[in-house]
Every structure is written in structure tokens, then in C-alpha cells.
Amino acid sequence: MPPVTEDDQKQRLTQLEARIEAAKKARETGTKRADASHAQGELAWRMVIEMVSGLGIGFGIGFGLDSLFGTIPIFLVLFTLLGLAAGVNVMLRSAREIQAKTEADAAKATADRDERD
Known part of the structure; x- marks a missing residue:
């Protein structure tokens, strides 16, 4: 076995650090997709429950x-239709709330990415 030089050790350490960093990034992106x-x-489920509860x-x-x-x-008949309308209204409000949150998260991610660059 040939002797290991200091340059070889530094190169191996740099490669190891790069692999660790790549593994961390892959893990983070995998977790975000699952979440x-x-x-x-x-x-x-929240929207289904809101609709059914309004009808009920x-x-x-x-x-x-x-x-x-x-x-x-x-x-x-009258109150069942009113319950349906209320359920749809609450569902739309929930959808707007989630959309606003998603847009804010996307804007934050873009700002964070711009800061890194």
C-alpha cells in the first residue's frame, strides 16, 4: 500500500464534506415533499369536513x-341549501388562506435563494 500524503488526505476530506453536504440537501428536499x-x-379533509358540517x-x-x-x-330544503352555501364559503376561505400561505412561502424561498446568490 503506497503511503498517504497530506494532499491526498485533504482531497479525501474535501470529497467527504461535499458528499455530506449533498446528502443533507437531499434529505431536506425529501422531507419538504413529504410534508x-x-x-x-x-x-x-378539512374542506370535506367543513362542507359536511355545513350541510348537517x-x-x-x-x-x-x-x-x-x-x-x-x-x-x-331552505336551511340545507343555506348550509351548502355556508360550507362552500368556508371552503373557499380556507383555499384562499392556504394559497396566501403558499405564495408567502414561495416569496420567502425566492428571497432566501437570492440572498445566497
């Missing part, structure tokens, strides 16, 4: 009023 897909799933509350109020007043299911 992003998890966040999208949470958003989807509207249905419950309408059914209760129809039972109380002994009317035909006019309140049931």
Missing part, C-alpha cells in the same frame, strides 16, 4: 323548524 403531501391531505347543521336546523312548526319540509 407538502401531508399538508395537502389535511387540507382536503343546515339540515338539522331545517328539520327542527319543520318539526316545531309542523310545516312541509320548506325549512329543511
